[in-house]
Amino acid sequence: MLFPKSRIIYRQSDPVYPFTNSKCFEKYEERIIKNCDLSLFVNKLRLKYSIKNINNTKLNYKILGNGININNLKNELAKPKEYGQLKKIALYIGAIGIDWPLLFYVARKLQDINFFVVSPIRVNKKIYEQINDCRNVCFINGVKPDKVFKFIKYCDIGIIPYNLPDVVREMYGMHAKIYQFMYAKKPIVTYKIWLEKNLFGIFESHSELEFLNNIKKAFRLKRVNYNFNFNEITWENRTRKMLDYINKLAPSVH
Structure with missing residues (x-):
């Protein structure tokens, strides 16, 4: 050797x-x-x-x-031009595939809410067609890492509608994207993932209807001062x- x-x-x-x-x-x-x-x-x-x-x-x-890199999150950031003058923004941002049927379901039921998906994931033709049919769904095919937090900062709530095998959902736990939403004081709505910790401001959902209703609750909450020591995760x-x-x-x- x-x-x-x-x-x-x-x-x-x-x-x-x-x-x-x-x-x-x-x-x-x-x-x-x-x-x-x-x-x-x-x-x-x-x-x-x-x-x-x-x-x-x-x-x-x-x-x-x-x-998470808290130093970057403290910087002054301009509002993403993609948001324009839109109000009531629910954001998914990440590199894991999402449950598109679930997203389209809630988007059609909650047409006063604008759903943004910012991700480098591949989207097939059928999904693109459905995105074009939903006036309140916007797909952005990924952004550079230094641009991620400004999307989080100026959204209203974070959503985590992962499309994962059950065995993966059970072990997902707390992760960087959730920490970033928490640091920005955003309410978070998850779908079928177990987070290990029960924190006020995070709504765990286990059905389509519960996901939809939790989005409504999250918008009523607006901002959350999470009972969490962020110094531990720098x-x-x-x-x-x-x-x-x-x-x-x-x-x-x-």
Whole structure:
């Protein structure tokens, strides 16, 4: 070996199998987790799923959740030109596919609300046609990372209508996009994902009708001062923790 004293750290963002549907990848991931010096997981749900088939009493793991760049969020940001003079804006922004039938359902029922989807996800011809048929649905095919927060800052509520397999929904937990909406004091409406924490201002929905009604409730709420310590999830804090884990693993130098 070129570096026989080197340590291996595996930082899992998402469990391989539920997102790829590949048993082969799942086996490789299990092998990495079983043999590396330290595995880092985003939350307890993903940890539990990922080690369920691994029989190794010496397994070394830690929880290191997602973080956000709060310094960027503090900057003065101009309103997105795409919003124009529109009022009552519900925003989804992210790179995970959404439940389009659900979105069209609520958009047609709540025509006084403008639904924005900002995402680099691929949209087929049929979906494009339906977007064009819904005057209160706007699709923006992704924006640069430094533009993300201005869309969040000037919307009224955040929506998370993910289209995910059930096994993924069950382990999704709190993640960066939800933290960004929270930091901007926006009410949030989710659909069929479990967040680990019950926070006033986040409306969890488990049916189309509940999602629709929760959107109405979120607009009545307007702004939320979340009971949450954002210093815990800054990139600086996450970096310190990561370096601390690395230093504890580092071999002694003689």
